[in-house]
Amino acid sequence: MTITKGLSFALVGLWLFVAAFPFAWTFWGSFKVQSDFFSKANWMYAIWGTNTINETGDAFTGNGYYGAWVIQSFWKNFLNSGIVVFFTVIISLTFGTLGGYALARSGFRYAFWILMAALVFRAMPHITLVSGYLLPFFEWNIWGHLPTTIIVLVAMNQPFTLWMLHSFFLNIPKDMDESAMVDGCTRFQAFRYVIVPVMWPGVITTGLFSFLLAYNDFTVTAMLLSEENETIIPAINSFLGTTQVEGKVMYAVAAVVSVTAPLLLLILFFQRQIVSGLTAGAVKG
Amino acid sequence: MKHRTFFWFILPTLTAMILFIALPIVSAFVQSLFVQHEQVLVVSKSCGPFGCNETTSIDLEATEKLRQGEPLGKFNGLGTYLNRSHLAFSEVGKAWANSETLTDFWDEVLNLPFYGALTFTLTYTAVVTPIVLILGLAIAIGVNGLPNLMKGPSIFVSLLPFLVTPLVGSLILFWMVDGDGIIGATIQLVFNDPNLSLKASTALTWTMLIVYGIWHTLPFSFIVFYAGLQTVPFDTLEAAQIDGATKWQRIIYVVVPHLVPLISFVTLMLLMDNFRVFEPIVSFSAEAHARSLSWIIFNDLRESGNPLYGSAGATSMLTIIGVAFLLTPVLLRTWRDFKLKGH
Incomplete structure (x- = not known):
């Protein structure tokens, strides 16, 4: 045990404390x-x-929880979040697998450009896009509804999903679908019968991140949803405003804990996939 | 893959991205060229026995009609970009002419909304990113040296600050550092000043937001580096050790060079995410001392009843230009690599 080793243990220990303590507290x-x-x-x-x-x-x-879930009807927001998350994940994975597969199998120059464009889109701060949505959405009367938010979140999810699934499909040998096509499958049949059965590990990993994006979103949901359709994160923000005044901060505290708990379960069950997902983009870089 | 097949496969995702990412940028640009209508004023003259009175009132009906007819507002060209809330060239020029010293000049410029927000955003990005890179690497090396049994739980604990949404994560910290929270109250006790608040001064507010930023993004760099450490070739490490390299030298000359591609990936991700810093300002209610570019756009759009689409659009465009500057080196490098591969 040298000094360096002792120092590095101390650093890790300190970090773990700093990471965990606020949640425990x-x-x-x-x-x-x-x-x-x-x-x-x-x-x-x-x-x-x-x-x-x-x-x-x-x-x-349990007063805080009673106040949040019953008095402030947090369950409604949870339900809204459930709907938004479910459809966002399903749709973005469907779009993403098709697109990611095509990008991984096409050697043409435009495939590269699409990936570059996706990278640029990935870098756009979401609020800049929201400022482009609001006026048209008001004009077309589609502001405030859950489907609008779902499709917007799907679109914002696409750059990341495409990159991730693209690099995942690159790891599936080309020979598999190509031999299926030699045997007379069309491209889509080869995809459906050869690739789909083996793609689930990658899809689940990508799905976890789509889930996180939709579940955690504040910018889009806060600006695009009307009050009765609010999801959990903007709901916490808006009853922070109202409850602070009434001295009911504990409602918000309870809501924050309720929102964090599912994430803890997610990490518990999918730690390996989350870690591999975080590094997937890096390896292919 | 044939062009035709490729087209059908890529169609859904491309449509979604064009409709909801590319077009909104265009729409924000168009909005930035317009300003909202002014209210229609009517002057009515009422004459009584003691002379005439002129009263000015807002013609709500006419205003509403005008807004309905042209929801974008009046064409303003690049006027919004040049006004006080954005690039403010004339204000900057005036400040330059009037201020004696450079510090005075800076103080005046930083009071302009756009430059203030830009400064905070850049400072936040420039401080958080390197600290997170270095600490992340240090912790990854530390965890790598732990007994196997403790590695999994360490990663488990570390993931939570990263996966929790910024709004909630910063609220959790805010409740602790707030005047009545455990850290805030302790600080007041230590300095024996019951009114001490981290929100009171600009420097403390910025520090608080930066500490939050490090707490939130550190797990990402740590985990990516930790995964990278698993692939460091053992032979090279052993060879270096036989050649007499100390542990420190092995890290600098073997491990870090091996991780270079990962470091550039993490840097890119951190830059993109830190540049859009926004939620912590809402949670900490720090807007009195710290505003980011994203926050001022949000604030323009929130302007109750009368959102400033033009102003928000202009700031959005300027922000996008900033993002483009951040990304250019990466894009150029990727393009070079792509050409080298000989496509």
């Missing part, structure tokens, strides 16, 4: 009352729940 605090979680007097209150016991008679309270 907020999770624990979400079962307390506001005067404990935001305790000026003594931060130990948040751990033992001193005021929570005084106010509710128990060290843990």
Whole structure:
């Protein structure tokens, strides 16, 4: 054990603490009352729940969750998010597999240009695109509806999906579909019967990231959805405005924890795929 | 693949990207050339026994009609680009003429909305990106040296700050550093100043946002580098060790050169994502001291009841030009590689 090794362990330890502590703290605090979680007097209150016991008679309270899910009807936003996420993932994967496959199998120059254009599109800040949508969407009366948001999110997802699936399809040997075509399949049949059965690992990895994009989106959903169609992330932002005034910050805290919990499960089950997805683009660079 | 087949395969994705990414850019550009209509004013004269009174009022009906007829507004050419909220050439010129020292000049320029936002966005990008690269590499090397049993859990813990959406992640941190939160209250106690707030000064606000940015993006660079470390050829490392290279020398001369392609990939991703920094400003309600380009566009569009499409469009165009500058080196390099491969 040298000094360098000790230092590097210390750094890793420090990072892991910094990464995990805020979540642990907020999770624990979400079962307390506001005067404990935001305790000026003594931060130990948040751990033992001193005021929570005084106010509710128990060290843990579900008031924040009740307020968020029942009083503020957070379940509606969750439902909206479910719809948006489900359709965004399905549609962007369908478009993306077809396009990614074509790009991986075409050696023509325009395939390269499409990939470059996708890279440029990937770099566009989403809010600049939103500023282009608003006026036309208002004029055509399609603003505020879930399908509009879904198709916009699908489009924003495409550059990333294309890149990822393109590099994934490059790893599937060309011989497989080409021999199917020698046997008399059309290109689409070769894709359907030879490629589709073996593409699922790549599709699942890409799907995870499409899921994250749709689930986590704030910019698009905040600007393009009307109040009754709001998804979870803009909902948290908007009841931050209203609840802060009424001294009900704990509702927002509970909502934040509720939103983070599914992500934790996602990492638990798909850690390997997420890691391979993060690095997939890098390897092909 | 035949052109025809290729076309049908690529059609859905290309249509989606053209309709909802390429055309909106055009639409934002067109909007930036127009300004919203001014309200129609009517002057009515009412005469009574004590003389005549002129009252000015807004003709709501006529204003509404005008807006309905030409929703884009009035043509303004490049006027919006040159006004005070954007490039503000005349204000900058005036500041140059009037200010004695360079610092004065900078202070005045930074008070202009566009330059203020540009400065914050660039500072944020320029500070967060290198720190995240270096720390990410250091942590990746550290985790790589951990016993196997601890590697998985370390990655598990690290992923959360990256995968959680910026709005929620920054809220979680904000509640901790806020005056009543655990860190905020501790800082007040340490400095014995019950009114100390991280939101009170520009420097502290920027630091807070930058710390958040590092916290949020560090996992990405760490994990990519960690994956890259698994592919470092063991033979080369061993050879270097036999030749007497210290651990430090092995990192500098073997590991880092092996990771160069990954480093440029991570840098590109970080630059793109940091340049669009936006949500943390909303969560931290930091807009009094820190505004990014994305935030001022958002703010123009949010202008209740009367969104400033022209202004938002102009800022969007300027932002896109900024993105183009960031991307040019990468695109040029990829193009060279592509030509070298001999297509």
